[in-house]
Amino acid sequence: MFTKNLVALTAVAGLAEQAVAFNSHRHLHRAADVNVKRDYVTHWVTVYETAYVTDGQLDSKAAATEYVANSVPAPQPTVAAAPPVVSSQAPPPPPPASPTTLVTSAKPAPVNIQVSAPPIKVKEPVAVTSSAPAATTSKASSGNGGSSGLSSKRGIAYNDAGMANIFGGECKTCSWAYNWGSNPGSLNKNINFIPTLWGNKEPFISAWQSDAEKAIANGAKALFSFNECDNKGQANMLPTDAAAAHTKYMSPFAGQVPIGAPSITNSGQKGEGIEWLTEFMSACSGNCPVDFCNVHWYSEAQYADTLFTHLEAAHKACNNKPIWLTEFAPLDGDAGGFLKQVIPKLESLDYLHGYSYFMVANDKLMSSATSLSSPGQVYAALA
Ligand code: BGC
Numbered sequence: 083m084f085t086k087n088l089v090a091l092t093a094v095a096g097l098a099e100q101a102v103a104f105n106s107h108r109h110l111h112r113a114a115d116v117n118v119k120r121d122y123v124t125h126w127v128t129v130y131e132t133a134y135v136t137d138g139q140l141d142s143k144a145a146a147t148e149y150v151a152n153s154v155p156a157p158q159p160t161v162a163a164a165p166p167v168v169s170s171q172a173p174p175p176p177p178p179a180s181p182t183t184l185v186t187s188a189k190p191a192p193v194n195i196q197v198s199a200p201p202i203k204v205k206e207p208v209a210v211t212s213s214a215p216a217a218t219t220s221k222a223s224s225g226n227g228g229s230s231g232l233s234s235k236r237g238i239a240y241n242d243a244g245m246a247n248i249f250g251g252e253c254k255t256c257s258w259a260y261n262w263g264s265n266p267g268s269l270n271k272n273i274n275f276i277p278t279l280w281g282n283k284e285p286f287i288s289a290w291q292s293d294a295e296k297a298i299a300n301g302a303k304a305l306f307s308f309n310e311c312d313n314k315g316q317a318n319m320l321p322t323d324a325a326a327a328h329t330k331y332m333s334p335f336a337g338q339v340p341i342g343a344p345s346i347t348n349s350g351q352k353g354e355g356i357e358w359l360t361e362f363m364s365a366c367s368g369n370c371p372v373d374f375c376n377v378h379w380y381s382e383a384q385y386a387d388t389l390f391t392h393l394e395a396a397h398k399a400c401n402n403k404p405i406w407l408t409e410f411a412p413l414d415g416d417a418g419g420f421l422k423q424v425i426p427k428l429e430s431l432d433y434l435h436g437y438s439y440f441m442v443a444n445d446k447l448m449s450s451a452t453s454l455s456s457p458g459q460v461y462a463a464l465a
Pocket of ligand 1: 241261262309316441
């Protein structure tokens, strides 16, 4: 008599591997149009192996294997980013960005994988004292614009100054703008331009000193440092290197205007996101000019609450200094609805001194070179 025993139902190695990948982050691939930044690709493949062993049945197959593959959602094509052209005369186009921006949402895993997402790890913040004079360090915020000296927190992230001017004309609640570069191009003078150093290489560093001086002379209310050092596709720098380079380029301006730490993503990968910021602050040991921290956030609209946990974690990692949210957008759904949901809360967060939605560009806050899209109208008009 032969007995058939089911001896194993195991998820093969692929399950564990991809569960980790799922938990850790998403790869967002920038399209040829650099404004279409946040197309992304996520692959889920769960493979189960079922092995049956038939006891004593020597002439039958000892084991049978069955593979089940689930795939959600369908992958999308990726396209490389356009190269930058930056000059201190012309409006600074985007710096060289590799095709991939790593962004993580701290989101629960789908039920078929049954692993819980790791929390964004935040180490205890180290004691960091800004070397900038008290005049530029954090004060209690008093409503829109906080202590930044701006009339409102809302900003315009742009590459095309013409579009930024049109948007600024419609958005009475927008007081400032930035373009990831150090030169505003033809941005209207009534919009406060905040220069960004972006990276620790040419052409950024040669243009920085004089562009930052000009911006401050024109009334810039802050300076932004490197862009997403925790992202290999962006400024990509170790916290220790970034601390040294940030100090080198920002110290001449300490005490003149508030200076932001390098911006970070909301990646939950080891060494990225909040972890990167914590390590940066630690490497600074109180000696870097940092008056506020600068963060980015992307996730699906249903995880909008993680925007606020990210801001909170950054505030803590930044030794309770103010925060600027200089890129954010939902990866799906109705952007206008998302903005209506999150903006009142952003406005009410005292430690948040500035925010700019990603971004004033076609198919984002604009629907053409001259017209605001429907989310653009929401962003421009919300009180
Ligand atoms: C890049 C910038 C670019 C912007 C808009 C940012 O992530 O760092 O170089 O201008 O996206 O495309």
